[in-house]
Amino acid sequence: MEEALMGMDRIEHFYDLKSSDMAQGLVAGQQLGSRMPAPDCMALADYMYKRSEFGRAAEWYRLALSVLKKPQNRIEFQFNAPKREELENMFVKSRLQEGSVDNLSDYLKELSEDPETSLVPLRPRKSSTVIEQGCRGKFPPGPQLVCRYNSTSTPFVRIAPLKEEEISRDPLIWLYHDVIYDSEIAQLTNLTLEEMTLGITDNYTTPDRVSRLFHFKVTDDDGGKLDKTLVNRMADISGLDVGNTTSLARINYGLGGYFQEHSDYMDIKLHPELIEEGDRLMTFLFYITDVPVGGATVFPAAKLSIQPKKGSALFWYNLHNNGDPNPLTRHAVCPTIVGSRWVLVKSMLNYEQMFKKPCYK
Ligand SMILES: O=C(O)CCC(=O)C(=O)O
Numbered sequence: 377m378e379e380a381l382m383g384m385d386r387i388e389h390f391y392d393l394k395s396s397d398m399a400q401g402l403v404a405g406q407q408l409g410s411r412m413p414a415p416d417c418m419a420l421a422d423y424m425y426k427r428s429e430f431g432r433a434a435e436w437y438r439l440a441l442s443v444l445k446k447p448q449n450r451i452e453f454q455f456n457a458p459k460r461e462e463l464e465n466m467f468v469k470s471r472l473q474e475g476s477v478d479n480l481s482d483y484l485k486e487l488s489e490d491p492e493t494s495l496v497p498l499r500p501r502k503s504s505t506v507i508e509q510g511c512r513g514k515f516p517p518g519p520q521l522v523c524r525y526n527s528t529s530t531p532f533v534r535i536a537p538l539k540e541e542e543i544s545r546d547p548l549i550w551l552y553h554d555v556i557y558d559s560e561i562a563q564l565t566n567l568t569l570e571e572m573t574l575g576i577t578d579n580y581t582t583p584d585r586v587s588r589l590f591h592f593k594v595t596d597d598d599g600g601k602l603d604k605t606l607v608n609r610m611a612d613i614s615g616l617d618v619g620n621t622t623s624l625a626r627i628n629y630g631l632g633g634y635f636q637e638h639s640d641y642m643d644i645k646l647h648p649e650l651i652e653e654g655d656r657l658m659t660f661l662f663y664i665t666d667v668p669v670g671g672a673t674v675f676p677a678a679k680l681s682i683q684p685k686k687g688s689a690l691f692w693y694n695l696h697n698n699g700d701p702n703p704l705t706r707h708a709v710c711p712t713i714v715g716s717r718w719v720l721v722k723s724m725l726n727y728e729q730m731f732k733k734p735c736y737k
């Protein structure tokens with residue numbers, strides 16, 4: 377429950393959704409089939425109140441009230457229904473936490489106003505981050521690069537040309553379409569939660585509490601036969617030595633699951649232990665599910681946003697030709713709104729490529 381609330385909270389905040397739209401199932405321009413009943417609105421309001429997000433909590437208490445006034449058609453919601461007075465109290469308490477007792481009558485008036493009209497913020501709102509803008513589809517259109525059939529980069533693509541889409545030239549990023557079969561994907565997604573580990577990367581909620589975002593499983597290349605096939609495919613597509621030093625990760629993002637901004641390189645200057653194998657030169661990311669709403673991979677500094685498409689793969693260079701990290705490759709994953717987002721990720725190390733990509737060409 378806590379995780380679901382965290383996900384919903386993150387979705388509202390990240391995509392700057394109007395709470396009344398969200399309660400009615402209107403998210404990021406798409407009308408979903410479900411609406412939030414009063415107990416869910418209240419649970420979200422309580423969650424926000426506990427996190428001292430009083431303005432947003434007040435919106436949700438008022439929404440819970442308005443939903444409560446509508447005829448309830450599901451019997452369990454009638455039993456679970458929050459008390460009207462409790463919601464009114466919590467609304468006023470939330471407003472008072474940010475406002476002043478002198479304005480109490482105004483807050484009481486707000487209580488009976490239409491919840492579609494947003495409340496007047498009593499504290500200045502934080503401006504949005506570049507990642508949030510990217511997730512909201514606000515990046516300007518990218519450069520007009522080329523799409524082509526690549527039949528020259530490796531012997532493999534001579535018989536199976538790649539549908540290659542150039543995404544960016546700095547950093548170097550390509551998107552390959554239809555490079556993993558549905559039959560392979562069907563075998564891959566059958567992992568259970570018990571087999572996976574919780575991804576812990578984020579301290580978005582409170583500085584001292586680390587929140588959970590996604591589940592992942594890491595396999596060595598000698599893992600499943602299929603894993604090996606896919607790793608070989610990465611080699612065939614990239615022409616590089618995919619090697620077996622780095623692992624292949626399968627990652628699942630559920631409701632609101634996201635990955636904060638990070639780089640895949642570690643920076644050899646800060647990690648001298650990388651001196652033998654080198655830093656992570658490239659990253660290969662297979663999208664193995666469609667994500668109907670949300671879940672883009674964004675590169676905030678390069679102002680790029682890529683929507684997952686089942687069967688496609690994103691491939692980029694994390695390092696410059698001289699081996700220095702390219703900070704433009706820092707990236708993040710937007711919260712998933714609808715669907716279960718699955719990807720396969722593997723990085724390749726720099727010095728493993730010495731015969732494939734000599735002299736940093
Ligand atoms: O899921 C994605 O789009 C990217 C995952 C990622 O950045 C990583 O695993 O390092």
Ligand SMILES: [Fe+2]
Nearest residue numbers: 638639640707
């Ligand atoms: Fe990454």
